[in-house]
Amino acid sequence: MKSLFPSGRTLGLLAVLVPLLALFIYVGLRSGPLAPVAVTLTTVESRAITPALFGIGTVEARYTYNIGPTQAGRIKYLDVHVGDWVKAGQVLGEMEPVDLDDRVRSQEFAYRRAEAALREAEARQAYAQSQARRYEQLLPARLASEEAVATRRQELQIANAALSAAREDLSRARSDRDALVAQRSNLRLIAPADGVIAVRDADPGTTMVAGQSVVEIIDPTSLWVNVRFDQISALGLASGLSAHVVLRSREGAALQGRVLRIEPKADVVTEEMLAKVVFDVMPQPLPPVGELAEVTIDLRELASAPVIPNAAIRRNGGKAGVWRIADGALSFTPITLGASDLHGHVQVLGGLEAGDQVVLYSEKALATHSRIHVVERIAGVAP
Amino acid sequence: MISLAGRDILHSWGKFVFTGIGLGLLIGVTLVMAGVYRGMVDDGKALLDNSGADLWVVQKDTLGPYAESSSLNDDIYRGVLAMPGVLRAANVTYLTMQVRKGGHDVRAMVVGIAPGKIGITPGWPPYLVAGRQMTRGHYEAVADIATGFALGERIQIRRNTFTVVGLTRRMVSSSGDPMIFIALKDAQEAQFLKDNDAIWQSRRRTEANPAFNRPSVPGLLDAVIASQSSNAFVNAVLVTLEPGHAADEVAESIRRWKRLTVYTRAQMEDILVGKLIASSAKQIAMFLVILAFVSAAIVAFIIYTLTMDKIREIAVLKLIGTRNRTIAAMILQQALALGVIGFVVGKITATYAAPLFPKYVLLVPADSIAGFVAVLLICVLSSIIAIRMALKVDPAEAIGG
Numbered sequence: 001m002k003s004l005f006p007s008g009r010t011l012g013l014l015a016v017l018v019p020l021l022a023l024f025i026y027v028g029l030r031s032g033p034l035a036p037v038a039v040t041l042t043t044v045e046s047r048a049i050t051p052a053l054f055g056i057g058t059v060e061a062r063y064t065y066n067i068g069p070t071q072a073g074r075i076k077y078l079d080v081h082v083g084d085w086v087k088a089g090q091v092l093g094e095m096e097p098v099d100l101d102d103r104v105r106s107q108e109f110a111y112r113r114a115e116a117a118l119r120e121a122e123a124r125q126a127y128a129q130s131q132a133r134r135y136e137q138l139l140p141a142r143l144a145s146e147e148a149v150a151t152r153r154q155e156l157q158i159a160n161a162a163l164s165a166a167r168e169d170l171s172r173a174r175s176d177r178d179a180l181v182a183q184r185s186n187l188r189l190i191a192p193a194d195g196v197i198a199v200r201d202a203d204p205g206t207t208m209v210a211g212q213s214v215v216e217i218i219d220p221t222s223l224w225v226n227v228r229f230d231q232i233s234a235l236g237l238a239s240g241l242s243a244h245v246v247l248r249s250r251e252g253a254a255l256q257g258r259v260l261r262i263e264p265k266a267d268v269v270t271e272e273m274l275a276k277v278v279f280d281v282m283p284q285p286l287p288p289v290g291e292l293a294e295v296t297i298d299l300r301e302l303a304s305a306p307v308i309p310n311a312a313i314r315r316n317g318g319k320a321g322v323w324r325i326a327d328g329a330l331s332f333t334p335i336t337l338g339a340s341d342l343h344g345h346v347q348v349l350g351g352l353e354a355g356d357q358v359v360l361y362s363e364k365a366l367a368t369h370s371r372i373h374v375v376e377r378i379a380g381v382a383p
Numbered sequence: 384m385i386s387l388a389g390r391d392i393l394h395s396w397g398k399f400v401f402t403g404i405g406l407g408l409l410i411g412v413t414l415v416m417a418g419v420y421r422g423m424v425d426d427g428k429a430l431l432d433n434s435g436a437d438l439w440v441v442q443k444d445t446l447g448p449y450a451e452s453s454s455l456n457d458d459i460y461r462g463v464l465a466m467p468g469v470l471r472a473a474n475v476t477y478l479t480m481q482v483r484k485g486g487h488d489v490r491a492m493v494v495g496i497a498p499g500k501i502g503i504t505p506g507w508p509p510y511l512v513a514g515r516q517m518t519r520g521h522y523e524a525v526a527d528i529a530t531g532f533a534l535g536e537r538i539q540i541r542r543n544t545f546t547v548v549g550l551t552r553r554m555v556s557s558s559g560d561p562m563i564f565i566a567l568k569d570a571q572e573a574q575f576l577k578d579n580d581a582i583w584q585s586r587r588r589t590e591a592n593p594a595f596n597r598p599s600v601p602g603l604l605d606a607v608i609a610s611q612s613s614n615a616f617v618n619a620v621l622v623t624l625e626p627g628h629a630a631d632e633v634a635e636s637i638r639r640w641k642r643l644t645v646y647t648r649a650q651m652e653d654i655l656v657g658k659l660i661a662s663s664a665k666q667i668a669m670f671l672v673i674l675a676f677v678s679a680a681i682v683a684f685i686i687y688t689l690t691m692d693k694i695r696e697i698a699v700l701k702l703i704g705t706r707n708r709t710i711a712a713m714i715l716q717q718a719l720a721l722g723v724i725g726f727v728v729g730k731i732t733a734t735y736a737a738p739l740f741p742k743y744v745l746l747v748p749a750d751s752i753a754g755f756v757a758v759l760l761i762c763v764l765s766s767i768i769a770i771r772m773a774l775k776v777d778p779a780e781a782i783g784g
Contacts, residue, residue, distance in 0.1 A: 013396040017724070024727040027734045028748075054519040212601040230520045230568075232498045269458070269615065270568075294522070310518070311511040311549065313502040315435060318470060318623060320502030337500065344515030344548075346501070361512045363552060365432070378512040381550060382533045 036373035039362040041325060044306045046354035049347060051339045053237055053297040057227030057277070059247070059287045061220065064198075066213035067189050069095045075204045078189070080215060082200050086191040092215060093204075095187040104180045111173040114166070121159070121166035128152070128159035195219045198289065220286050223279065224260060227295045228272040236299045237262055243277045248292040256280045259297060302339055302347065306354045310344045311361060313337070322352065323359035323366050330359070330372055387700075387709060388716035391693065402685055403721050407728020409681060413674045414733035414754055418744035420667040425745045427557045427655035431648060434475070435505040436621035437630050439646045440637060447644075448477050448618035449557050449651075450659045457571070459643070460497075460620045466637055468628030473497035474617040475506045476570045479556060482530070482563060483539035489530045491563045492556035493540060495570020495617070505621035508564055514549030520566050525549035527561035540565065541573040557659050559742040567617070575614030585611065675757070682725075682758075683765030686718045690769035697773045698781035711770045718766035722758045729754075 029035065078093035080086060132152040138144040199216035202208060225245055229237060239261045244254040256279070263274035277295055287293075312322050314332075321334040335351030352358070359366065361378050377383065392399050430449065439448065440455070440463055447453020455474075463472040476495035481488040496506040501516050508516070508525050514534045517523040524545040526532045529552075536547045545565060554562040565573075576582060586608055590596050595607045622645075624633055634645040646654065656664070690697075700710060730751055737744035 009393045009396060013393060013400070016396075016400050020724070020727055020731070023731050027731050054521070056521050207598075209599055209601070212598070230498050233520060310501050310516045311514065313516075314510060315502045318503070318626065320500065337502075340518065342518045344518055362510050363512065365509055378552070380528050380552075381513040 036371035037363050037366060038375045038378055039323075039359045039366070039372045040376065040378060041357050041374055042309060042312060042360040044308055044348065044352050044354050044356045044358060046304050047307050047345075048301050048304045049307055049339065049341045049345045050301045051236065051299045052342045053229055053234060053299065054342060055227045055229035055234075055272075055275070055295050055297070057225045057293050057295055059223055059289055059291045059293055060226045061198075061218035061289050062222035062224055063193065063195070063219040065192055065195065065217040067092060067191070067215050067217060068211060068213040069189075069208050070186060071210045072208065073098070073187070074207045075202055075214060076187075077204050078200070078202075078214065080197050080200070082197050084197045086195060086197065086217060088191055088193050090191045092189040092191055092197075094189065095208075097184060097187055100180065100184050100187070104177065104184055107173065107177040107180050111170070111177050114170040114173040118163075118166040118170050121163040125156070125159035125163040128156040132156040189214060191217055193217070193219060218289060221282065223282065223286060223289070225257070225277040225279075225293045225295060227275050227277050227293070228267070228270070229275065231266060231271050231273055234273045237273060237275060237297065239275075241297050241299065243298075244296045245277060245279065246294045246296075247283070247287050248294075249287070250283075254296075255283050257295075296342065305338065306348045306352050306356075307345045308348055308352065308358060309360060310340060310346045312358050313346065314359075314366070323362075324352070325357040325359065325372075330366065330368065330370060332368065333358075386716070387713040388720070391696075391713065392717065392720065399689075399717075399721070400724065402689070403724030404728050406682060406685060406721060406725035408732055409678050410725050410729030410754065410758060411732035411736065413671070413678055414729055414746065414751065415736055415740075415744060416667065416671045416674055417750045417754070418733065418737055418746045419740070419742070420664060420671060421745040421747050421750065422740075422743035423559075423660050423664055423667065424656055426555050426559050426743055427660060428652065429553050429555055430557050431651055431655065433509055433554050433562075434621055435507070435509060435623070437624045437648060438622035438634050438637070439651055440472070440620040440622055440641075441618070441644050441646065443642060443644050445644060446654050446658065448475070450654050453618050454616045455618070455620060455643070457567075457615050457617045459641070460617075462641055463620050463622060463637060463643075466633065466640070468625055468633035468636070469622055470625040471499075471503060471505060471623045473499060473505050473621050474567055474619075475621050476567065476574060476618045477556070478570065478574050479558075479560060480540070480573075484532060484536060489532075490560050491527075491530055492560045493570060493573060494562050494564050495567040495573075496564050497567045503623075505623050508549070508551040508554055508562075510551065511549045512552045514547070516549055517564070517566060518548075521569055522546065523548045523566070525551055525564040527554045527563070528552050529555070529561040530563065532563075538563070540569075542576055542578060543569060543573070545569070553743070555743065557655050571614045571617065574616075576612065582612065679761045679765070682722070682761050683768065686714075686721065686762065686765045687769050687772070689717065689721075690714055690773055694773070694776055695781060698776050698778050701776065701778040702781045707774055710773055714770050714773055715763065715766045718762040718769070719759060722762035726755050726758045729758075 073095040076094045076096040080092045086092060132155070135144050135149045135152045139146070139149050195217040197215050198218045200214070201212070201216070202214050208214060237259070239259045241259045243257045243259055245257050246254050257277045258280065260276040260278045263276070266273045308322065313320055314323060316332045319334040320337065321332050324331055324333045333351050336349040338347030338349040340346040359372070363378055366372070440459070441447035442453040442455055445451045445453045457474050460472040460474050463469060474497045478493045480491065480493055482491045482493065494506070497504060498520055501507060511525070512528060514525070517525060522543060522545050524538060524547050526538070526547050528550050532538060532547045532550070534547055534550060537544050538547060540563070556562060589608055589611060590604060596604045624630060630647040634647050637643060637645045697710060733746060737746055
């Protein structure tokens with residue numbers, strides 16, 4: 001009985017110390033640099049992937065017309081406002097003619113004066129002609145002198161010349177008048193095509209220089225998306241491919257479209273390729289010009305090949321590769337990567353076979369001598 | 384031979400163990416403090432490791448991109464790429480900011496990474512714990528798990544909304560802020576296009592400037608505004624080297640011919656550890672030293688008190704003729720046992736407490752071993768005082784008042 005009492009105390013002490021020691025050993029081995037690295041594995045699958053390209057762009061109008069005066073002047077009136085629909089040939093407004101109307105009127109009078117001068121020249125010529133004819137009839141009968149006949153002929157020639165001068169004068173006066181009328185009508189701002197007023201830059205009374213635009217008309221039925229793709233991931237971009245356009249204002253609703261053309265000139269500074277994507281069906285209401293759009297372009301489906309998630313790709317010694325598990329041992333396998341899709345699947349062209357086990361996620365960077373501990377999910381990641 | 388120390392401990396093991404645990408908590412705090420310091424240094428190194436670069440090309444005469452701000456034109460990388468020995472060069476931007484998600488925001492370092500082949504382009508997160516790497520050139524993000532974001536969540540960075548597609552771990556800035564990786568172009572825009580109000584105000588400022596808003600030159604204002612609202616700058620160019628080229632050599636040639644400042648990995652570590660976190664690291668180190676002294680004093684005091692508690696028993700032992708050596712060994716063994724229990728408890732508490740800290744706490748085995756040796760040494764030293772007291776005791780005290 002007596003020997004049991006101290007052994008009870010010893011047991012009590014051991015009951016505290018042994019778990020403490022066990023916990024200490026567990027802690028020593030399971031934490032810090034000695035602890036195995038938690039990893040999750042994935043199997044290389046052979047499957048087909050559909051690569052896609054992703055770019056962003058802005059909605060633009062294919063046809064934009066900037067309407068403005070061809071010479072400096074002041075706006076007299078402007079009847080259209082932003083959002084108005086206009087027809088081809090419609091007068092939108094007019095520049096102040098200043099003295100142009102007076103000059104047209106003056107030219108009109110100059111024209112009438114030329115007409116009067118023509119009538120005078122015609123009368124003179126008719127008289128000169130009849131005089132010349134009369135004297136020529138009198139000459140055979142020797143009733144008039146040779147000299148008198150010559151004088152009449154010369155007068156007729158002068159009258160003819162004066163008549164044609166008067167005619168040309170009249171033509172000139174008409175042309176001068178027409179030119180001024182043309183200039184006058186050029187002051188009118190006329191819509192060259194059907195469209196909608198997008199911008200009204202100035203109001204009546206504003207002085208404009210030649211070439212400055214007063215209103216901007218766009219053709220809303222010609223809207224397209226000017227898309228930019230990073231050159232590094234633009235392989236396979238071609239016209240005719242189908243596209244999904246997501247407008248910033250209509251997130252979640254993808255509109256169908258297709259690539260109309262690839263611009264022959266890429267952007268040098270931003271290292272982007274430019275393409276125009278048109279809508280299959282014009283969205284209603286029409287998206288505003290300048291709205292941001294995200295464009296996804298589907299490329300052709302590729303033949304089956306070993307595919308890994310891109311999260312499995314690691315760098316080791318400057319090479320891309322994966323950590324492969326073969327017979328429970330970890331080894332770095334450099335791989336050659338092929339096409340990838342937007343869901344993160346990457347084709348492996350060399351280095352791996354379908355069915356190989358590779359590390360997908362890991363808690364920290366791996367090295368050849370790392371001890372690993374395969375888990376379903378890395379701690380801390382929500383299911 | 385019976386162990387006097389063991390017998391004594393067994394006699395009042397509850398008190399002994401609890402004293403040990405109390406001591407352990409103190410040692411645990413000291414170990415955590417050492418871990419905080421190591422964690423700060425490791426944050427800096429993790430930043431360098433995760434960038435995957437061999438060289439950092441930054442604005443001339445700056446300590447960028449981490450310790451100072453640095454700004455380079457984003458086409459400089461093309462020139463760097465042409466230098467001999469350079470395998471890859473990629474632009475990168477760093478911007479520490481509040482990232483919004485719903486109602487709350489998280490302090491994070493937004494890293495803009497250049498597009499390129501996954502795995503070999505420097506700057507990309509080297510490993511993930513969930514999700515995937517970015518595949519789209521815009522509006523996708525890979526976030527560190529410490530941000531608290533989950534896969535598929537939408538986060539707001541400046542003017543745009545990003546979808547979290549991947550999660551990573553231990554991707555932190557030198558000050559321990561978690562990183563969020565986004566595409567370079569988005570990051571450049573985020574650095575420059577601050578918010579819509581700022582953009583409008585900037586446009587109005589430009590419009591108000593008669594030098595830019597000239598009626599005689601239609602289109603000038605638009606051109607000026609367009610040139611103002613683009614950002615062609617990055618913070619650094621990350622360079623990886625071709626095998627067989629020495630980092631210092633390539634760095635020197637870029638410095639010489641491109642007239643930029645270049646740092647190698649060793650120099651960058653010097654900047655981060657020696658300059659960026661130097662004062663806060665010293666602060667922690669100072670605190671660690673004080674804590675170590677306090678712990679030593681408390682250990683000495685505990686052992687002294689434990690010995691004084693049983694001074695009467697020791698007098699009895701002396702009275703029955705126990706040798707001094709036996710008594711000294713008893714006290715020393717008890718002190719060491721206390722130290723060992725304290726260390727074990729300290730190590731366990733430190734390990735379990737470390738993940739609870741908001742910033743990274745790195746417990747290095749070497750620190751633990753050094754701590755263990757120090758604890759034993761302190762126990763031995765403090766037991767010497769107690770032994771002296773015990774040996775000086777008068778055996779008559781055993782029977783006296």
